Amino acid sequence: MGKITGFMEYTREEETKRGPLSRLEDWKEYAVPFSDETLARQGARCMDCGTPFCHMGLELNGLTSGCPIHNLIPEWNDLVYRGRWKEALERLLKTNNFPEFTGRVCPAPCEGSCTVAISDPAVAIKGIERAIIDKGFAEGWIQPRIPKNRTGKKVAIVGSGPAGLACADQLNQAGHSVTVYERADRIGGLLMYGIPNMKLEKEIVERRVRLLEQEGITFVTNTEIGKDITAEKLRSQYDAVVLCIGAQKQRDLSIEGRELEGVHFAMDYLTGVTKSWIDSNFTDGNFIDAKDKHVIVIGGGDTGADSVAVALRQKCKSVVQFGKHPALPKERSDNNPWPQYPLVFTLDYAYEESKAKFGTDPRQYCIQTKKIVSDEHGRVKELHTIQMEKIIDENGNATFNEIPGTEKVWPCDLVFIAIGFEGPEQPVLKQFGVETVNKKVKAPYGKYTTNVEGVFAAGDARRGQSLIVWAIHEGREAAREVDRFMMGTTNLP
Template sequence: MGKPTGFMEYKRELPADRPPLERIKDWKEFHLHLPEEAQRNQGARCMDCGIPFCHTGILLNGMASGCPINNLIPEWNDLIYKGLWKEAIARLHRTNNFPEFTGRVCPAPCEGSCTVGINEPQVTIKNNECTIIDRAFSEGWVIPQPPVSRTGKKVAVVGSGPSGLACAAQLNKAGHLVTVFERADRVGGLMMYGIPNMKLDKAVIDRRIDIMKAEGIEFVTGTEIGKDYPAEKLLADYDSVVLCGGATKPRDLPIEGRELKGVHFAMEFLHANTKSLLDSAHADGNYINANGKDVIVIGGGDTGTDCVGTSIRHGCKSVTQLEIMPSPPSERQSDNPWPQWPKVYKMDYGQEEAAALYGADPRQYCITTKKFVGDGNGHVKEIHTVKIEWKKDGAGRFVPVEIPGTEKVMSAGLVLLAMGFLGPEDTVLKPLGVEQDARSNVKAAYGSFETNIKGVFAAGDMRRGQSLVVWAINEGRAAARECDKYLMGSTVLP
């Protein structure tokens, strides 16, 4: 715990973000840090709650409650309060290989189950975590730690997102020779090209990859298993394989006009933008430019928010975000009690920027798109929408019902589909003969992570479906433990 009375003495305080109208002019991260004394006070707010729900990591009502990687949150909050920063990073690294990633992009289910949050603003757990790791890097405390000895066993990890990186890091600690395959030209999976720089600067990823390379992990980029490298060859070249390819098949919107130019999947837009930014600061023009266009983002999640923020930085004429679900309430409802994840209205960075620039939250709720209409030259010009309400059908399930007379036509020069992902691609799965479940995810039980093919394991979104970065790290670490046990007969990995 922190200071016994800290939660009564200090108010929740977060560092001020860079002002929206300033930060939209560049691609730099917009989160800042508090002065050390103020940050220590935030650590002091962690109370002696008896049962720290913040690191339980369970599913309640279908959502994460507490930290899925079981971070020892009260312990490092206490160390922050005492100014023991080096000890704090040691405790943080015990459970989390990459706090610099989670401290930036995790939605912080830990804070949703913080005991202080029952009747007061919760502890700033996510910001505390990010501050610990950023200080550790600045002080030079994060250094390569290669294993003392090698087992001689070779493991291939397919995919370099958070699950693949966590798995590789743990297997390397166990002494195995680990090769990570990534089909893109840079390591990081969707963290590299699916999350914009202003939310996760790519230098943050690169510095961690440099450490992993120095620890002996080999990264092979620009190589897609099943195309550039036969999937079957993995089984011959390696003693074990862990599939961490993610759930990258996007959900489509098969309505009239879908074939029109200017209608793109969100990841097409975000991937091309970041790659062009990193390659040439956008000088090469190899990206989908929102400049001067009326942008419609269909989907209300984090990816949709990233599309909003990116479009604004391009200089779009306007941006509107459509969500088929109702607007969340301003406070917890009776059917969403603590310690469940609070389903309440909030504005993320993209909405804040749109509101500052255009005067209002860009999101519109309970709206579905009926068709796209072109300009006569094959390019999208407008979308036709209608409002819906959610009603129970004969089976008691809530279904969307159109409201007559609410039809609307909206101008659209660029439409971005950000409606989530359906599951993994089949490039590597089919040739290996890996079984898939009814949702097309890899069929491998949580806990064992082993597929129907001996020695082949699966972790992260490829196994569980689209999820959080902390669940990906959880699964990558756990799959590494099971893989190590398979290779050696026992394991010392946590």
């Protein structure tokens, strides 16, 4: 695929980003798309490899390797190289319902398992994917696909994140009448409120929702199952119900001072800021403001990085992010071989911005918060920490030991907790009476059936906190099983 000698002739080129200081002045996307000429060169780098590991979609060593939705990556790379964009779009949409989302916010496990990446930087798969779908919308190639026939079957989907939307899209195209219930005031789940606008502009989400509505899907917002409508009533009105409620129960921090004013969950912070920005351009004041404040983010993942980026745009006085683990190596370690997802040091967009603003990367490694201390008014004043040493024993098990003498006091006005998610919120699961295992919905992979007849589960609610591509994959697969349940057979992939 691509040019036979392309991977030897061309080097990887990265998407241009707007200047880190200038982009702090707005909430627009930070990435600038490739030109068509650059995309042709990048597509040319795709090798004619016998086994395209890029779309294998497996979990190796606990990490995703290759594309979980099995995108036909070599095929559309080759078509972009040859300038056959419309055909590239057709190949992309065969496996991916929402390339405009994955092309922006997916961590691209496909690139980690790219064959070129054995010895050179991977093919710029993510940038090519985004370019294909963006050109599809710009050229008017993306049009509503109205199902020709309806089956008379009705399906309710609870939750409008990527799993719910993918499931709805597939079932609607199969001819079923689909209604998606969302407790928030807008459709999209974490796509709408959990991911800041500078990574995924909300018009991109709303554009897709409008298209799905035109194709026949009904969306019901501001409706919480168990509160506004019972699970029993939902089951009585529909032939099947699919739970795609995500894993939104945030993991808390149990330390002295957690209850103080100024300590918040990071996702609550991100959600409030995004909602206020969409609703009123911040004039309603319904958000946590980091302006002129010392901010500390506890947790080293993407949610933490996004919190850093938001605080910077709010003109914080300083921002630091605490991580439990050591810094990653600059190159793959021996126990992280290709085609595993590469655990290597990178400078995320938020860290680029912090470095440009304050002169340093905001991340602090192997650090543990011991307590949060208040001022005389019960507000956060400072954090006390200690450095940790990570020890790996002969069985590969990790322990963390405190290093005496490394205690430190950090001035702080706001603390954001971003240490992950425990799983789905339990009240709605109890409403349906579905069984859980390790706080997640008990539904076998590939079947997605719960212990309750006609009730299915997919996405993070079933598998735990994961990637958008896994959510889309499970939404698609669950739709296939729902179709089979209602019709006795299925043509869905």
